[in-house]
Amino acid sequence: MQRDPFTPVASDATPVQPISLDVLREKYLKPGETDVQDLYRRVARALASVEPAAGREAHEARFLANLRAGAIGAGRIMSAAGTDIQATLINCFVQPVGDCIQGVDDGGYPGIYEALREAAETMRRGGGVGYDFSRIRPKGAQVKGTASLASGPCSYINVFDQSCSTVESAGARRGAQMGVLRIDHPDVLEFITAKRTPGRWNNFNVSVGVTDAFVQAVADGQPWDLVHPARPCAALLAQGAVQRTDGQWVYRTVPARDLWDTIMRSAYDFAEPGILFLDAINRDNNLHYCEAIAATNPCGEQPLPPYGCCDLGPIILTRFVRNPFGLAGAPAFDFEAFEQSVATQVRALDNVLDVTFWPLEAQRAESAAKRRIGVGFTGMGNALAMLCLRYDRDAGRAMAAQIAERLRDAAYAASVALAREKGAFPKFGAAGYLAPGTFASRLPQALQAQIREHGIRNSHLLSIAPTGTVSLAFADNASNGIEPPFSWTYKRRKREGDGRMSEYAVEDHAWRLYRELGGDVNALPDYFVSALSMPAADHIAMMEAVQPFVDTAISKTVNVPADYPYEDFKGLYLAAWRARLKGLATYRPNTILGAVLETHAPEAEPAPAAPASAAAAATTTSSAPIDPMRTVIESRPKGALPAVAEKVEYWTQEGHKTLYLVVSFMPVPNAHGTGTVDRAIEFFMPVGQSGESQQWITSSMRMLSLAARGGFLERALSDMRKVAWDRGPVRLGTRQREDGTRVPLWHDSEVAAMAYAIQNILASRVPDPVQQVLPLDEPEAPMGMPPAMAGKKCPECGAHAVIRKDGCDYCTQCGHLGTCG
Numbered sequence: 001m002q003r004d005p006f007t008p009v010a011s012d013a014t015p016v017q018p019i020s021l022d023v024l025r026e027k028y029l030k031p032g033e034t035d036v037q038d039l040y041r042r043v044a045r046a047l048a049s050v051e052p053a054a055g056r057e058a059h060e061a062r063f064l065a066n067l068r069a070g071a072i073g074a075g076r077i078m079s080a081a082g083t084d085i086q087a088t089l090i091n092c093f094v095q096p097v098g099d100c101i102q103g104v105d106d107g108g109y110p111g112i113y114e115a116l117r118e119a120a121e122t123m124r125r126g127g128g129v130g131y132d133f134s135r136i137r138p139k140g141a142q143v144k145g146t147a148s149l150a151s152g153p154c155s156y157i158n159v160f161d162q163s164c165s166t167v168e169s170a171g172a173r174r175g176a177q178m179g180v181l182r183i184d185h186p187d188v189l190e191f192i193t194a195k196r197t198p199g200r201w202n203n204f205n206v207s208v209g210v211t212d213a214f215v216q217a218v219a220d221g222q223p224w225d226l227v228h229p230a231r232p233c234a235a236l237l238a239q240g241a242v243q244r245t246d247g248q249w250v251y252r253t254v255p256a257r258d259l260w261d262t263i264m265r266s267a268y269d270f271a272e273p274g275i276l277f278l279d280a281i282n283r284d285n286n287l288h289y290c291e292a293i294a295a296t297n298p299c300g301e302q303p304l305p306p307y308g309c310c311d312l313g314p315i316i317l318t319r320f321v322r323n324p325f326g327l328a329g330a331p332a333f334d335f336e337a338f339e340q341s342v343a344t345q346v347r348a349l350d351n352v353l354d355v356t357f358w359p360l361e362a363q364r365a366e367s368a369a370k371r372r373i374g375v376g377f378t379g380m381g382n383a384l385a386m387l388c389l390r391y392d393r394d395a396g397r398a399m400a401a402q403i404a405e406r407l408r409d410a411a412y413a414a415s416v417a418l419a420r421e422k423g424a425f426p427k428f429g430a431a432g433y434l435a436p437g438t439f440a441s442r443l444p445q446a447l448q449a450q451i452r453e454h455g456i457r458n459s460h461l462l463s464i465a466p467t468g469t470v471s472l473a474f475a476d477n478a479s480n481g482i483e484p485p486f487s488w489t490y491k492r493r494k495r496e497g498d499g500r501m502s503e504y505a506v507e508d509h510a511w512r513l514y515r516e517l518g519g520d521v522n523a524l525p526d527y528f529v530s531a532l533s534m535p536a537a538d539h540i541a542m543m544e545a546v547q548p549f550v551d552t553a554i555s556k557t558v559n560v561p562a563d564y565p566y567e568d569f570k571g572l573y574l575a576a577w578r579a580r581l582k583g584l585a586t587y588r589p590n591t592i593l594g595a596v597l598e599t600h601a602p603e604a605e606p607a608p609a610a611p612a613s614a615a616a617a618a619t620t621t622s623s624a625p626i627d628p629m630r631t632v633i634e635s636r637p638k639g640a641l642p643a644v645a646e647k648v649e650y651w652t653q654e655g656h657k658t659l660y661l662v663v664s665f666m667p668v669p670n671a672h673g674t675g676t677v678d679r680a681i682e683f684f685m686p687v688g689q690s691g692e693s694q695q696w697i698t699s700s701m702r703m704l705s706l707a708a709r710g711g712f713l714e715r716a717l718s719d720m721r722k723v724a725w726d727r728g729p730v731r732l733g734t735r736q737r738e739d740g741t742r743v744p745l746w747h748d749s750e751v752a753a754m755a756y757a758i759q760n761i762l763a764s765r766v767p768d769p770v771q772q773v774l775p776l777d778e779p780e781a782p783m784g785m786p787p788a789m790a791g792k793k794c795p796e797c798g799a800h801a802v803i804r805k806d807g808c809d810y811c812t813q814c815g816h817l818g819t820c821g
Contacts, residue, residue: 014476014512014513014516016476017476017477017504017505017506017507017512018504019472019477019504019506020472020473020474020476020477023469023472023473024036024039024473024474027075027079027469027473028075028078028079028473030042030083036473036474037068039078040064040067040068041064042081042082042083043063043067043073043077043078043081043082044060044061044063044064044067045060045082046081046082046355047059047060047063047081047348047351047352047355048060048063048351049355050351050354050355051351059347062344063344063348066341066344066345066348069319069337069341070315070316070317070318070319070320070341070475071313071315071316071341071342071344071345071348072313072314072315072316072470072474072475073089073312073313073348073349073352074091074312074313074314074465074467074470075091075468075469075470075820076088076089076090076091076126076127077089077312077313077352078470078473078474080126081352081355086125086357087125087126087357088122088125088126088127088356088357088358088359089311089352089355089356089357090127090309090310090311090352090356090363091127091128091297091310091311091312091465092127092128092129092130092176092297092298092299092302092309092310093122093127093128093129093130093297093304093307093308093309093310093359093363094129094130094131094132094295094296094297094302094304094305094306094307094308095115095118095119095122095129095130095131095306095307096109096110096115096131096132096306096307097109097110097112097115097131097132097133097135097136097156098110098111098112098115098135098136099135099136099137099230100112101113102114105135107135109135109306112136112156112159115131116159116160116163118359118360118362119131119160119163119164119177120163120166120167121359121360122359122360122363123164123167124167124359125357125359127309127359128176128177128178128297128298128819129176129177129178129297129298130177130178130179130180130295130296130297130298130304131160131177131178131179131180131295132180132181132182132209132294132295133153133156133157133179133180133181133191134153134180134181134182134185134209134294136150136152136153136156137150137152137228137229137230138150138152138153138185138186138187138228138230138251139151139152139154139155139186139187139190140152140186140232140233140235140236140251141228141230141231141232141233142230142231142232142233149233150230152187152190153181153185153187153191154187154190154191154194157179157191157194157201157204158200158201160177160179160204161177161200161201161202161203161204164177164203164204165202165203176203176205176298176299176819176820177203177204177205177298178204178205178206178207178295178296178297178298178299178300179191179201179204179205179206179207180206180207180208180209180276180294180295180296181206181208181209182208182209182211182278182294183208183209183210183211183214183224183259184211184214184224184225184226184227185226185227185228186226186227186228186251186252188208188226188259189254189259189262191206191208191273192208192262192263192266192273193262193266194206195266195270195272195273196266196269196270199724199793202792202793205272205274205298205299205300206272206273206274207272207273207274207275207276207296207300207583207585208263208273208274208275208276209276209278209294209295210275210276210277210278210577211278211279212277212279212280212577214256214260215574215577217256218256218257218260220256221255221256221257222256223253223254223255223256224253224254224255224256224259225244225248225250225253226250226251226252226253226254227244227248227249227250227251228248228249228251229247229248229249230249231249232249232251236251239252240252260570261570263275264566264569264570264573267569267573267586268566268569268588269588271586271587271588271791271792271803271804274300274583274584274585274586275573275576275583275584275585276295276296276300276303276582276583277576277577277580277581277582277583278293278294280577280580280581280582281293281303281553281582281583283437284437284438284439284551284582285303285438285439286433286438286439286440286459286460286551287305287370287427287432287433287459287460288432288435288437288438289429289432289433289435290427290429290432291305292305293305296553296583297310298819299465299466299555299807299808299819299820300553300555300583300585300807301374301376301463301464301465301466301552301553301554301555301807302374302463302465302552302553303552303553303582304372305366306362306366307360307362307363307365307366308366308367308370308372309363309366309367309372310372310374310463310465310552311349311352311353311356311367311372311373311374312349312373312374312376312463312465313345313348313349313352313373313374313375313376314375314376314377314378314465314467314470314481315338315341315342315345315375315376315377315378315407316377316378316379316474316475316478317333317338317377317378317379317380317382317383317403317478318379318382318383318386318475318476318478318509318510318513320333320334320335320337320338320341320383321333321334321383321386321387322334324386324387324510324513324514324517325385325386325388325513325514325517325519325525326388327517327518327519328517331386331387331388332387333383333387333399333403335406338403338406338407338410339406339409339410342375342406342407342410342411342414343410343411343413343414343417344414345375345411346373346375346411346414346415346418346457346458346461347414347418349373349374349375350371350373350415350418350422350457350458352373353367353368353371353373368426369425369426369427370425370426370427370458370459370460371425371457371458371459372458372459372460373458373460373461374460374461374462374463374465374552375407375411375461375462375463376462376463376464376465376481377403377407377464377481377482378467378470378471378475378478378479378480378481379471379475379478379479379509380400380403380479380481380482380483380484381479381482381483381484381485381510381529381531382478382479382485382508382509382510383403384396384399384400384527385485385510385514385527385528385529386510386513387399388525388527389527390526390527390529391484391529391534391538391542392484392529392534392535392538392541392542396527396542397541397542397545398545400482400542400545400546401545401546401548401549404545404546404549404550405549407462407549408443408461408462408549408550408551409443409444409447411461411462412440412443412447412451412456412461413447413450415456415457415458415461416447416450416451416454416455416456416457418457418458419454419455419456419457420454422457423455423457424454424455424456424457425455425456425457425458425459427459428455428456428459430451430452430455433451433456433459434448434451434452439551440551442548460551460552461551462549462550462551462552463550463552463553464481464482464546464550464553464554464555464556465481465555465807465820466480466481466483466555466807466808466820467480467481467820468480468807468808468817468820469817469820472817475509476509476512477506477507477508477509478508478509478510479508479509479510480805480807480808481555481556481807482542482543482546482554482555482556483531483556483557483807484529484530484531484534485508485510485511485528485530485531486530486531486532486805486810487508487530488507488508488511488521488524488528488530489505489506489507489508489511489512490505490506490815491503491504491505491506510528511524511528514528531559531805532559532561536558536559536560536564536568536572536586537572537575539556539558539559540558540572540575540576540579540581540584542556543556543576543579543581544579544580544581547579547580547581547582548580552582553581553582553583554581554582555807556585556807557585557586557587557803557804557805557807558572558584558585558586558587559586559587559588559803559805560572560586560587560588561588561589562588562589564588569586569588572584572586573586585804587791587803587804587805589791589803631668631711632709632710632711633666633681633708633709633710633711637666641664641665641666641681641682642664642665642667642678643662643663643664643665643682644662644663644665644761645660645661645662646660646661646662646663646757646761647659647660648660648661648732648754648757649732650730650731650732650750650753650757651730651731651732652728652730652731652750653728659685659754660685661683661684661685661754661757661758661761662683662684662685663680663682663683663684663758663761663762664680664681664682664683664684665678665679665680665681666678666679666681667679679708680708680713680762681705681708681709682705682708683701683704683705683708683758684701685701685754700720700751700754703716704716704717704720704758717755717758717759718755720751720752720754720755721747721752721755721756721759722748722752723748723749723751723752723755724748724749724752725748725749725750725751728800729746729747729748729793729798729799729800730746730747730748730749730750730752730753731744731745731746731747731799732745732746732747732753732756732757733745733756733757733760735796735797743796743797743813743814743815743816744797744799744813744814745797745798746793746794746797746798746799746800746813747798748793748798791803791811791812792809794811794813794814794816794818795816795818796811796814796816797811797813797814797816799811799813799814801813801814802816802818807820808820
């Protein structure tokens with residue numbers, strides 16, 4: 001077999017699997033690039049371009065060798081470095097939002113609409129954004145300038161959400177956002193429960209910023225004040241709002257345990273909000289002396305100050321395992337090679353800060369002052385299996401901690417060496433940086449002495465982020481970030497250029513390597529452990545083992561089974577706080593997440609134009625042809641009309657269903673008067689309609705018949721496609737991806753599904769057919785995929801099956817991989 005141009009290393013002599021090549025071509029290769037080596041050369045050349053001319057060629061060679069060894073950049077770097085597009089190489093930012101509409105507030109923070117503009121520009125250039133909305137005054141606060149009342153931060157989050165939807169439609173990369181609100185903000189209850197409404201804040205992950213004082217109040221059963229500096233309105237004052245001695249206004253006081261239970265219930269049933277432990281974040285911060293952190297990037301691995309960024313580059317751990325699985329000798333991790341790779345990666349990511357296009361000047365200035373970078377790793381779960389260690393046992397956690405510790409020390413030493421060559425970051429102050437309690441104060445004494453003497457180039461150096469498609473494209477589908485594998489293999493179907501369907505396996509890297517080396521994958525050793533097969537406590541234990549060696553944070557989702565006891569679930573968050581983690585996100589599949597809980601009425605249709613007969617319309621003289629599908633037909637012609645009857649099979653939570661649709665057509669003159677076209681004029685569904693649950697059929701068919709004769713059928717069907725109900729999604733039809741793969745198509749209600757079916761019937765009879773195509777048959781489920789889980793709505797297939805897997809949005813129905821930050 002001819003090998004694709006991925007460089008094999010000692011622990012990996014397997015051919016490249018098709019999924020890696022597909023993702024590489026679809027997302028990362030640029031015009032003129034034929035393989036991954038071309039891409040590596042482009043990235044290495046770009047990152048070396050800011051080095052002095054005399055040493056530039058040597059650094060380019062070092063960067064290229066390191067990319068080949070497994071030290072890659074995050075997605076933005078691999079996609080955009082060395083191209084002529086003005087896109088940022090930085091994955092994510094945190095943007096400030098002030099307590100005013102325009103200008104800046106009293107603290108110097110940009111007003112809401114200025115922040116909205118800045119966020120839109122950042123997302124337009126490819127960056128995700130996190131925000132702390134806590135400065136915005138709560139609902140019911142006074143607004144002196146306009147003698148009005150504030151609407152609260154949640155109303156403005158709606159605006160940011162809609163802006164993200166607009167921006168994402170203009171580019172290929174979906175916008176990613178994180179919204180944070182402090183636990184003591186008066187509107188925190190609305191914030192916590194906002195995403196219980198389907199469709200609200202679809203472009204946001206949300207987290208509550210929790211303090212140690214609040215957790216202590218929960219433990220002690222104490223009351224908790226909801227406060228803000230803004231003065232409440234007269235009505236709230238009359239209800240008991242008072243000002244504390246510290247100047248904060250207490251809008252109301254609630255039992256801390258009740259508030260905590262509201263958070264836990266939302267997380268248990270709706271997977272959000274997540275929790276950020278603000279005191280742990282700021283206590284550990286190397287720059288506590290010159291900044292305060294209140295938010296993170298969208299996936300949570302980077303707590304950042306206003307305008308801070310995450311410049312990320314993971315190292316593929318599986319590339320440094322020698323004698324994997326012990327099949328050719330004792331397995332070992334090559335720490336020496338790993339540390340050398342880390343040192344080079346520090347320099348490469350430091351150069352990214354000088355190479356990248358910055359969406360905002362404030363982002364460039366913040367980066368230049370502190371030079372944050374985030375060297376990380378991916379493939380931890382696979383690497384442990386290759387070392388014959390269980391992810392969920394003490395020995396596996398000890399090895400993970402050792403890898404993280406060696407990563408830390410190598411990165412900090414490399415940054416000190418870089419400071420001697422290029423200078424320390426401008427905001428560096430040794431006394432504050434090494435003060436007791438900071439992350440840097442826990443470094444080995446020799447490293448601390450070097451930092452005091454020479455400074456350090458980068459304020460922060462480490463970040464364990466999700467790797468998403470980067471792992472698929474460059475790491476042979478190695479386990480994502482710090483996560484264990486999610487599944488060992490599944491089948492993917494793809495339509496080839498000649499129309500034939502092909503099928504290939506998507507395989508976990510360690511699983512396929514074990515097979516290639518002669519192992520029996522039908523009887524895997526017990527150190528092959530998947531994410532869904534281990535207790536939730538073991539996920540947290542891995543984070544607890546690694547977090548002490550990471551100066552920012554870890555992106556990880558703790559998956560728990562649907563029947564996980566609620567009290568145990570609440571205990572996970574308290575265990576995370578006691579473990580001094582910086583945050584926690586969980587996911588529990590359940591029926592609530594799979595259901596649509598609200599219906600939304602279609603928008604009002606403008607009144608049709610004055611009636612005119614089809615014949616008259618066809619003979620009207622005009623400079624432009626008349627659309628025969630939009631003219632008004634005053635009444636249905638007498639007698640029989642040609643019709644089609646279509647059997648429609650679909651699937652709801654109640655199971656398989658069948659309906660028959662009958663559509664009658666009327667021949668009308670075409671736009672040029674030289675022939676006729678078939679125009680739908682009447683819709684009928686021959687089913688029993690006596691039951692209350694079937695009344696929607698009668699009304700929908702009558703509405704469509706009137707719309708068809710009024711000339712606005714297209715708009716009516718579009719409105720029907722938007723209708724949602726409270727009985728869960730409906731599966732009908734399939735959708736073809738760009739790669740030819742067909743995935744099931746889901747709809748928010750039976751009404752929406754019928755509109756889809758009608759659109760497909762019309763597509764075969766009228767001009768300008770819609771893009772969705774029949775058959776309306778049950779699609780074959782991809783083989784080997786894990787069971788579909790209830791979750792958020794998938795933008796690819798419409799199923800309510802998107803969960804957080806390995807820190808990324810992942811559809812358990814069609815396999816769509818979404819936002820990873």
